[in-house]
Amino acid sequence: MLNRKIYSYLEEFFSSTNRALLLTGARQTGKTFSIREFCRARFKSFVEINFVEMPDARDIFAQTSSSKDILARLSLFTQVDLIQNETIVFFDEVQECPEIVTAIKFLVDEGSYRYVLSGSLLGVELKDLRSVPVGYMGVKELFPLDFEEFLLAYGVSQEVLDILQNAWRDKQKVDTVIHKKIMELFRLYLILGGMPAVVNEYITNNNLRSAMMLQMDIMNLYKQDISKYDYNHKLLLEEILNLIPPELNAKNKRFILKNLNEKTRFANYENSFLWLKNAGVALPVYNVDELKAPLLLSRSRNLFKLFMNDVGLLASQYADGLQMRLLKGDEMINYGAIYENFVAQELCAHGFSLYYFNSKRQGEIDFVVEYDGAALPIEVKSGKDYKRHHALSNVLNNNDYGIKNAIVLCNENISVTDGIVYAPIYMTMFIKKDLSTTETKYIVDISALP
Numbered sequence: 001m002l003n004r005k006i007y008s009y010l011e012e013f014f015s016s017t018n019r020a021l022l023l024t025g026a027r028q029t030g031k032t033f034s035i036r037e038f039c040r041a042r043f044k045s046f047v048e049i050n051f052v053e054m055p056d057a058r059d060i061f062a063q064t065s066s067s068k069d070i071l072a073r074l075s076l077f078t079q080v081d082l083i084q085n086e087t088i089v090f091f092d093e094v095q096e097c098p099e100i101v102t103a104i105k106f107l108v109d110e111g112s113y114r115y116v117l118s119g120s121l122l123g124v125e126l127k128d129l130r131s132v133p134v135g136y137m138g139v140k141e142l143f144p145l146d147f148e149e150f151l152l153a154y155g156v157s158q159e160v161l162d163i164l165q166n167a168w169r170d171k172q173k174v175d176t177v178i179h180k181k182i183m184e185l186f187r188l189y190l191i192l193g194g195m196p197a198v199v200n201e202y203i204t205n206n207n208l209r210s211a212m213m214l215q216m217d218i219m220n221l222y223k224q225d226i227s228k229y230d231y232n233h234k235l236l237l238e239e240i241l242n243l244i245p246p247e248l249n250a251k252n253k254r255f256i257l258k259n260l261n262e263k264t265r266f267a268n269y270e271n272s273f274l275w276l277k278n279a280g281v282a283l284p285v286y287n288v289d290e291l292k293a294p295l296l297l298s299r300s301r302n303l304f305k306l307f308m309n310d311v312g313l314l315a316s317q318y319a320d321g322l323q324m325r326l327l328k329g330d331e332m333i334n335y336g337a338i339y340e341n342f343v344a345q346e347l348c349a350h351g352f353s354l355y356y357f358n359s360k361r362q363g364e365i366d367f368v369v370e371y372d373g374a375a376l377p378i379e380v381k382s383g384k385d386y387k388r389h390h391a392l393s394n395v396l397n398n399n400d401y402g403i404k405n406a407i408v409l410c411n412e413n414i415s416v417t418d419g420i421v422y423a424p425i426y427m428t429m430f431i432k433k434d435l436s437t438t439e440t441k442y443i444v445d446i447s448a449l450p
């Protein structure tokens with residue numbers, strides 16, 4: 001079984017609150033499997049209602065606002081005993097049953113059982129699912145396996161991960177043998193990506209061909225969902241999806257609308273880009289022209305790069321034979337697009353909003369994120385000239401930004417020069433938000449007021 005970080009999140013969530021939880025994410029990221037494994041291990045009684053496999057189950061919530069009526073109907077759809085305080089009910093494929101959102105308020109208020117919901121963002125009406133009043137349901141998005149999860153799945157020990165973590169923390173070089181081996185696994189991850197079925201297939205059989213066939217199946221599944229859920233725009237959406245690999249291979253990697261239609265305007269396509277983003281299939285990285293927090297204030301709405309949600313799916317779209325060349329570290333390959341897609345995927349999985357910086361005077365920086373309340377520039381270098389970074393040097397020397405630190409992700413071992421951390425590309429797995437739960441209290445003294 002793949003050991004996912006989501007299990008720890010689920011345990012903490014259901015131990016600390018009585019709310020329901022909605023687990024969202026793109027197709028094939030492991031939502032259903034993860035919930036089943038957790039619920040069976042954690043609760044004495046587990047009930048699963050799948051609205052695709054059991055379409056009649058929608059009748060549970062039809063024309064009723066009483067939790068008593070809902071629970072009575074629910075009992076007719078399951079052979080499992082409903083045990084008070086020891087049963088969790090799993091509603092899967094909730095995009096097929098929007099009525100569940102209203103009903104969950106009554107069920108949580110009634111309080112006899114716990115509830116977890118799941119659905120692909122493909123076709124889900126987010127505005128409805130996320131309009132649940134605070135206090136009734138939490139929402140968590142599940143991504144493909146990140147690189148750390150992949151290493152654990154492959155059998156890398158926690159001891160080795162701790163060594164890497166300590167090297168990142170202390171900015172000390174990684175043992176040469178360990179560095180070389182992790183880089184080899186990193187190249188394997190570029191091919192496989194983090195889709196659970198693909199990773200599990202390779203770990204079980206060590207067969208790249210069968211893993212790649214699964215990747216093609218997933219891409220075809222995405223395209224089928226496009227035609228199912230947005231029929232009127234299916235050709236446009238599929239065209240955008242097909243353009244992601246070649247656009248990332250372009251010099252500036254920015255998504256160019258004229259490659260779709262010479263006379264088009266962004267407003268005509270905006271909803272399609274947002275649909276792919278909300279579906280979890282594509283990851284937009286928006287342009288900012290100011291390196292000051294909050295970055296959202298200087299975000300451009302119509303200048304962005306578009307990455308795949310999984311680097312393995314991206315690699316599968318390129319010419320056949322690329323996979324083996326990637327594994328061997330062929331220096332003739334242009335790794336730029338694939339490396340950047342990996343970084344975008346990792347940062348997104350770690351909760352960062354993704355931006356890049358572009359200025360005619362200062363140049364372009366691959367990624368910028370908000371870290372510890374400030375802008376953190378990140379450059380991605382796949383070649384040997386990784387210490388050449390004109391734009392990064394410019395922004396570090398710009399006193400208006402006050403940026404003291406930056407990261408260059410590359411193939412080489414870790415080092416630090418003039419506030420720039422040069423780190424192996426795989427150490428992106430340690431760029432994470434500070435999720436410290438330390439309570440911060442602030443009280444305004446109003447005793448002086450009359």
